[in-house]
Amino acid sequence: SQTIHQWPATLVQPVGSPLSLECTVEGTSNPNLYWYRQAAGRGLQLLFYSVGIGQISSEVPQNLSASRPQDRQFILSSKKLLLSDSGFYLCAWSRDSDSYEQYFGPGTRLTVT
């Protein structure tokens, strides 16, 4: 069966510090991978998605970047965090075909102080 991991689970970082969140998927190959952010108010916003190693599509221009160095690894980064980067970050995967359901990881709660 497939499993998706995210770490860390919680993170408190000062404004201006760097960020690295990691997501890995087990039990499948060549998945589509996604990063979402859920800010207060519960809405989910797609930040990045990837259909393969080194292939990243950005949905929202912002202070964040993503990378996919390995088939089942997806990393969300920032060089300098802003207060507005606070939120709940969710990684998800889906099969490598159109419009399949996405399966979500446990999330990382980021607080920028």
Place this chain on the structure above:
Amino acid sequence: AQKVTQAQTEISVVEKEDVTLDCVYETRDTTYYLFWYKQPPSGELVFLIRRNSFDEQNEISGRYSWNFQKSTSSFNFTITASQVVDSAVYFCALSGASGAGSYQLTFGKGTKLSVIP
């Protein structure tokens, strides 16, 4: 542009009552997919169902049932005989069927369901 509206922000019901969560969507795609997810207090989104736009059959899974009506662009979710464990935020979502739109799930803002014992 795609849009999903969940007009009910919060609902409270007493255990064993039935409850329906509403979802209305907008899309210009002729083929699309609809989803429901559950987010318990732990935060992880749990996939519940996917429905194709060309399949309007209603679906039942245990205490859960879904009513898809293309004519009114609605995809409502009913929980029968609600239980405390059903307390969560429920999200309706929409995606296109091909191209870049097929990778993006457009979520509603969610409905927070509280089941009172």
